[in-house]
Amino acid sequence: MTGLSTLITQRRVLVCCGAGGVGKTTVAAGLGVAAAVAGRRAVVVTIDPARRLADAIGIPHLGNQPAEVFRPEDSGGVLAAMMLDTKATFDGVVSRFAASPEQAEAIIANPFYGNVSATLSGTQDYMAVEKLLDLHDSGLWDLIVVDTPPTRDALAFLEAPRLLTRLLDNPVYQMVTAPGRGALRLVGGAARTVLRRLSRVVGAAVVDDAVAFFRGFEGMEQGFRNRAARALALLGGPGASFVLVASARADALDEASWFADRAAAAGFAIDAVVVNRVSPPTRLSRAEADELAERLSGAELAGPARALEELAAAGAGERTRISALAGLGGGGPVTEVPQLASDVSDLAGLQAVAGHLAARP
Ligand SMILES: Nc1ncnc2c1ncn2[C@@H]1O[C@H](COP(=O)(O)OP(=O)(O)O)[C@@H](O)[C@H]1O
Ligand SMILES: [Mg+2]
Numbered sequence: 001m002t003g004l005s006t007l008i009t010q011r012r013v014l015v016c017c018g019a020g021g022v023g024k025t026t027v028a029a030g031l032g033v034a035a036a037v038a039g040r041r042a043v044v045v046t047i048d049p050a051r052r053l054a055d056a057i058g059i060p061h062l063g064n065q066p067a068e069v070f071r072p073e074d075s076g077g078v079l080a081a082m083m084l085d086t087k088a089t090f091d092g093v094v095s096r097f098a099a100s101p102e103q104a105e106a107i108i109a110n111p112f113y114g115n116v117s118a119t120l121s122g123t124q125d126y127m128a129v130e131k132l133l134d135l136h137d138s139g140l141w142d143l144i145v146v147d148t149p150p151t152r153d154a155l156a157f158l159e160a161p162r163l164l165t166r167l168l169d170n171p172v173y174q175m176v177t178a179p180g181r182g183a184l185r186l187v188g189g190a191a192r193t194v195l196r197r198l199s200r201v202v203g204a205a206v207v208d209d210a211v212a213f214f215r216g217f218e219g220m221e222q223g224f225r226n227r228a229a230r231a232l233a234l235l236g237g238p239g240a241s242f243v244l245v246a247s248a249r250a251d252a253l254d255e256a257s258w259f260a261d262r263a264a265a266a267g268f269a270i271d272a273v274v275v276n277r278v279s280p281p282t283r284l285s286r287a288e289a290d291e292l293a294e295r296l297s298g299a300e301l302a303g304p305a306r307a308l309e310e311l312a313a314a315g316a317g318e319r320t321r322i323s324a325l326a327g328l329g330g331g332g333p334v335t336e337v338p339q340l341a342s343d344v345s346d347l348a349g350l351q352a353v354a355g356h357l358a359a360r361p
Helices: 004-010 024-037 052-057 086-097 101-109 111-119 123-138 151-169 171-177 189-202 206-216 221-236 252-265 286-296 302-329 347-357
Strands: 013-017 041-046 067-070 078-083 143-147 240-247 270-278 335-338
Touching: 004 024, 004 240, 004 270, 004 347, 013 024, 013 221, 024 041, 024 052, 024 067, 024 078, 024 143, 024 240, 024 270, 024 347, 041 052, 041 123, 052 078, 052 347, 086 101, 086 111, 086 123, 086 221, 101 111, 101 206, 111 206, 123 143, 123 221, 221 240, 240 252, 240 302, 252 270, 252 302, 270 302, 286 302, 335 347
Parallel strands: 013 143, 013 240, 041 078, 041 143, 240 270, 270 335
Antiparallel strands: 067 078
16 A cells, blocks of 8 residues: 555545545545645545535635635645535536537426436536546646545445436436337336336426436437546546545444445545544553552542543554554555644644645654
């Protein structure tokens, strides 16, 4: 496994994944800061709807286009940040592939599209991948850091490039665009099941709109398929790495290994593991703290001695779990970020995080 500091200076794409609340957004922003400090032009993209990226950087708002947030003195690097707007990005994709402005307008004005572009599960992830390709193709960035939503959605992100092609392979689309087939009465059982499922999400009046929507895509499939293939090649290629962010808490280990397994099954390898919010080491070993607590039991300092022993025991548990986490990233070193004294809510805090991320082992 390549050290994280090498990934920060050499990769084109870093995808931060892991369970919610472990510090993914903080680490993603920290990686961006570290890259900027190392002289790279970096952009952090968040698809986390919780606005945590703006909070972490300490700015009020982030838009759908990269905005500069940090320019370290003398490094030549820069950090920009953006928060994905799924609908705006989807509209851009439709416009890109439409044969004419009229075709794009017809799709964008379709009520079914309006619902799908905002609510279909996986759309957000798909658009994040779209945005990633877009930023990559712009040639403006040396490094793109992607912050993903919590674990339960993470597979959707990994599979996002396949989403639209799956939609195009779906029986409804196949039926309504098949040459010689006409109205919905000709739609077969499988397609009807799909439509019924969709109508539960977006309402019963959807059927006509849906048919019109799928018809509206005629001639655009190849563009979508090509782009999905390119996205998969970019994410699965040597320029991209997945960074698994985990905490050393007892319940975090299972989630982290679950994610690593699923990522591997989807064909993406974890190249680095970051353990966040690691407890500061105690001065006494667990055995020493135990002995001290024994000796002071009943004395005035029994309480603090007990607390120290508990801290040392918790620290020892963390060390065991951190060694287990190392296995998830191919057995190489794990990068540790300590629990900081306060929440990370400005550039100073992020620079502290970045210092740990870019430290050489
Ligand atoms: N190393 C750290 N020390 C102190 N607070 C942290 C640290 N890492 C993250 N936090 C705080 O934990 C909270 C969750 O972090 P966040 O990055 O939003 O997690 P996630 O994106 O995984 O949901 C935030 O309030 C953040 O400031
Ligand atoms: Mg987050």
